Amino acid sequence: MAKLCRIVPKVLVIEEGYFLHINKVLEVINLRKEYQNFTLNDISFSLESKCITGFIGINGSGKTTTIKLILNLIKKDSGCINFLGKNIEIHEKEFKNSIALRNITINISESLRK
16 A cells, blocks of 8 residues: 655654645655656645645756656656645545646746846
């Protein structure tokens, strides 16, 4: 059985059981994916309830890889991903039925990039 992760201030505890911090809608803990020419290394963040979140970064920074890992479209090398306190690998269908994604591309003029 897959293990769930629980964060206690500044400590990561791995245990079987239910995740206690339900106020965190999504929690990504020490997520890692390694390819031959790119490594997404120990990414951690959480999303509180009632928030809108966007990923912003330069090309090749790992935005798409992170989203694919969260959606379990590609397999992670290590780390934990919890949705409403439940491991998404175990509760994948429930997770995917509860989310909405929007892919928006915004072109920023060259003068704003400086």
